[in-house]
Amino acid sequence: MQNKDIKTLIQLLSRLPGLGPRSGRRAALHLIKNKDQFLNPLRETLGIVGDSVRQCAFCGNLDTTEKCYICLDDKRDHSCVCVVAEVEDLWAMERAQVFSGTYHVLGGTLSAIDGIGPDKLAIQHLINHIKTGTIKEIIIALSATLEGQTTAHYLVDRIQDFDVQVTRIAHGMPVGGELDYLDEGTISAALKARTPL
């Protein structure tokens, strides 16, 4: 029906997370109708990002340099490493602007169903990092899902032989959350982890 290049563009856009065939068509038309403001800048940026962005050899974050801007930052505490599953989790932590240590991106979580074992994640890389003796604390910031917690326990097992403190970010009621809307699992976790007031 349509021109084949436009069709390809729509198909590619439709496969972006959050978009479907309808929004893919809208996005494609938006790009075509705004070539100078939109299509060309996007094409250029994709070129730059595609050619130069890579994983930081040290922590797994994305940057154009071999060591990322966080690993290169002397003001950050390199003895405190926050372990996250994916780069988006690292970004989420950074948006909160409350963590001044460095990161380690695992590249996923253990999942028997999806066939993701320890060898598919950057776990040995983390152990090697611990062996250098520069890390004092490892903060595990994995999702509070079955896979996240399985991975957390596996990590604790692997790390326990080293002289490193391992902590986990707290589970409980989200700030701004209402008790009435909380699921049983969260209420149970929040109750168990209650703190003196």
Next chain:
Amino acid sequence: MQNKDIKTLIQLLSRLPGLGPRSGRRAALHLIKNKDQFLNPLRETLGIVGDSVRQCAFCGNLDTTEKCYICLDDKRDHSCVCVVAEVEDLWAMERAQVFSGTYHVLGGTLSAIDGIGPDKLAIQHLINHIKTGTIKEIIIALSATLEGQTTAHYLVDRIQDFDVQVTRIAHGMPVGGELDYLDEGTISAALKARTPL
């Protein structure tokens, strides 16, 4: 916080219709993590589309050729022209696969609020096309909104001096629609346009 090129990519993606900051971030990561399957094909396709797709000089549809695939198709009825507001409307008509004539894309609808007068739409172009004497019927397929109907009436005014039949697609109950859920305007239109059974 992030690398500036990744930031630019996120910003550009966030501005696509249907996406916001959160889905823009997800889309950017999806692209970066799947360079070969996704980022590079998208970049290439944007290049091709950006360089070669343009409006058909005849009807306003988008294609890489000067005359689009519809205008070039001898099997289509060139004496019956369907007037639509935007290219997306033309695509919607084509998806229905029930129209075998050709199109004329106005490029919008008249809107006093947005300052869109007849000179900003491809109306004179349509009149010139009518003057060639090849058109027998003009089907107006504009949205059933205030702007769409204002534009339809304006077109009828402009076309009435020519020997061309002007029709409008029917307004009524959408197929699959339930009477109970219809707004008063649609019920009124459907009742007025009732047909013998």
